[in-house]
Amino acid sequence: xxxxxxxxxxxxxxxxxxxxxxxxxxxxxxxxxxxxxxxxxxxxxxxxxxxxxxxxxxxxxxxxxxxxxxxxxxxxxxx
Numbered sequence: 001x002x003x004x005x006x007x008x009x010x011x012x013x014x015x016x017x018x019x020x021x022x023x024x025x026x027x028x029x030x031x032x033x034x035x036x037x038x039x040x041x042x043x044x045x046x047x048x049x050x051x052x053x054x055x056x057x058x059x060x061x062x063x064x065x066x067x068x069x070x071x072x073x074x075x076x077x078x079x
Contacts, residue, residue, distance in 0.1 A: 002041050004031030010043055010053065012060060022060050026051050033075040044072035 001013040008027035011020055029047030036042075039055040040063070048070050052063040 002034060002036065004034050004043055006030040008045060008047070010034070010041065024053055024060055024062070026062050026065075029071075032071075032073045035075040035077050037077050042075050042077070044075045046071040046073075048072060050075070 001015055002010055003013065004010045008025070008029055008031060010024035010031065012022040012024065013019070014021050027043065027045040027047055027049055029045045031043050031045050033044035034041060041053040041055075043051045043053065045051075048068045049065060050068065050072060051065040054061050054063045
């Protein structure tokens, strides 16, 4: 489970263990959209940024991203 909020951070949770597994930092504003695909998470923020996070064997790493210059409120994946 991954959650994001007004502090601009993403939180990766283990539901079976009921513990926080990772905290992902990278946005400067609230996160209003989040999408998951395979071992990646895409987050969007009112700071105008999109971030791609990759789940690797040693934890989560920030991958590619984009600054769109305007608040982002929705993320959709196709394919």
